Amino acid sequence: MSGGRDIDALIEMMAKLPGLGPRSARRAVLQLVRKRELLLMPLADLMQQVAITTRECTRCGNLGEGPLCLICLDMKRNGSELCVVEDVADLWAMERSGTFKGRYHVLGGTLSALDAIGPEELRIPELVNRVAEEGTEEVILALNATVDGQTTAHYIAEQLEGSVRLTSLAQGVPIGGELDYLDDGTITAALRARKDI
């Protein structure tokens, strides 16, 4: 490229974002420079702002701006139902479906022998504690329908068996499918038809 050092560095860094390759990074940066006042400067400010304000909820692992996220703070949510998801993108996908009115627990990934990710890396001990302390009546294991997702679901079910009703998303989640790729209707159907494990 020959747009100067800063712009070359910006393109290189933008190209690292998921969904953007070198070509779309170049397009995006040209757009940003063209709309300096309307897009580039507000975006820089907003990123700086998010870097300062956004943090993980200490209870559920969702993103928020204080020690507790908006969902954990919302007293209208049903605290007796706890939906376990792999990551924040999955929590957001559940929320977009608008069906679930309980609370969440974000694991931060799945168990993986290959990547040496054990229960301690996944907030699973925290989940077991929450179920014991919060009077949880039902844990919905909304993990992805992948091998690692299902292995993780089985491990969690073993840990919690006997202490709480355990359910999983059922109808509508395609084999190998990831929650964040599904439409809202599919998620709603899967949640309504959830079955005991």
Add this chain to the structure above:
Amino acid sequence: MSGGRDIDALIEMMAKLPGLGPRSARRAVLQLVRKRELLLMPLADLMQQVAITTRECTRCGNLGEGPLCLICLDMKRNGSELCVVEDVADLWAMERSGTFKGRYHVLGGTLSALDAIGPEELRIPELVNRVAEEGTEEVILALNATVDGQTTAHYIAEQLEGSVRLTSLAQGVPIGGELDYLDDGTITAALRARKDI
């Protein structure tokens, strides 16, 4: 979404960038928050930096960090060959092919009766001046093979006829094709086989 006001605003703004929809904007923002020190903060700084330093070259319309861009400042470039392109993305595509050693003139678009874009909006008067003042021997019209691109090329050819050798990219540019989508080899071939108009 429920990640707080700042993060929702950031996702919304990122989704406006070309190549990113709402879904990839959410993924990108989650990645940014996960890599706060490594990605989010440096990206915010870099955007602020680019907003301050980057500007249009006063001579050719390329992006750069001073009144003249790096290509205009490069004394090893052949000043007698001038390549006319629609926008900066096309200039960058030409540069990636590594074949052209002359200088550029970025029009900033194409003539369009529909959008009321006339020669004055396109730095065409500046092009005519440059050819007269810089001792240009050849003008290569590297405009996109679209109707508007070719209309613009014909208009420019009329303005410059008789004062300079006029050529256009030839072999290899597919009908309706845009330069920025072509591979480097195609651009190189088209440039080598350029023909007089």
